Amino acid sequence: MTWGKTGVSIGVVLALCGGLGGCATIAAGQCVDWVPLSPAEQERExxxxxxxxxxxxxxxxxxxxxxxxxxxxxxxxxxGHTPDDRIDVIATSDQCTSSGEPVEYVDGDPLAEPGSYRLYLTQQQAGGAWRLVVPGAAERLDDRRG
Incomplete structure (x- = not known):
């Protein structure tokens, strides 16, 4: 009986330590499971x-x-409307992020290339930049010209 209770106690302690370790990791970074949105849904959001x-x-x-x-x-x-004809924009990451570290993207930064885009945006709190409403919520317009 004593070994059974000891085993359960050790299991609970390990589970708590693992859980707290996981919480510490989550506090240092963030993982978001983005819901894919159609262009019409991006515009609505x-x-x-x-x-x-x-x-x-x-x-x-x-x-x-x-x-x-x-x-x-x-x-x-x-x-919508913006008070200026120039705004700062960031591309929402599709990967887990860690404070202070550069963000990463599965298929690369969708705004890496200069050019003309249609951008589906929401206001970002930090730094005053607008951000893409979901990863990839940008449509390259240069490709339609020609």
Whole structure:
């Protein structure tokens, strides 16, 4: 009987330690399971939808990970409004993020290439940059011209 109770006690202690270790890991970073959205759903969920010419900057913002900031020069507003014709934009990561570390993307940063995009955005808290409503919520417009 004593060994049975001791075994259960050891199991509970190990489970608690493992759980607390997991909590510490979660507190240091964040994993989000994004729900894929169709373009119509992206537009519904976004507070701002714009066509814009994107340019790289040397700036980053911290939002549960270090994001590269792009400058978007607005060429058309499809939904919402912005007080300026230029806004800062970050591409939402599709990977787990860790505070202070650069974010990663499965198929690369969808805004890495300068050019014209339709962006489905929501306001980001940290740094004042707008972020894609879900990973990949950007449509390259350059490809439609030609």
């Amino acid at each position: 976004a507070s701002l939808v714009v066509d814009a010419d994107l340019r790289s900057t040397d700036r980053t913002v911290e939002a549960l990970g270090r994001y590269r900031v792009r400058e978007a020069v607005i060429t058309g507003v499809r939904k």
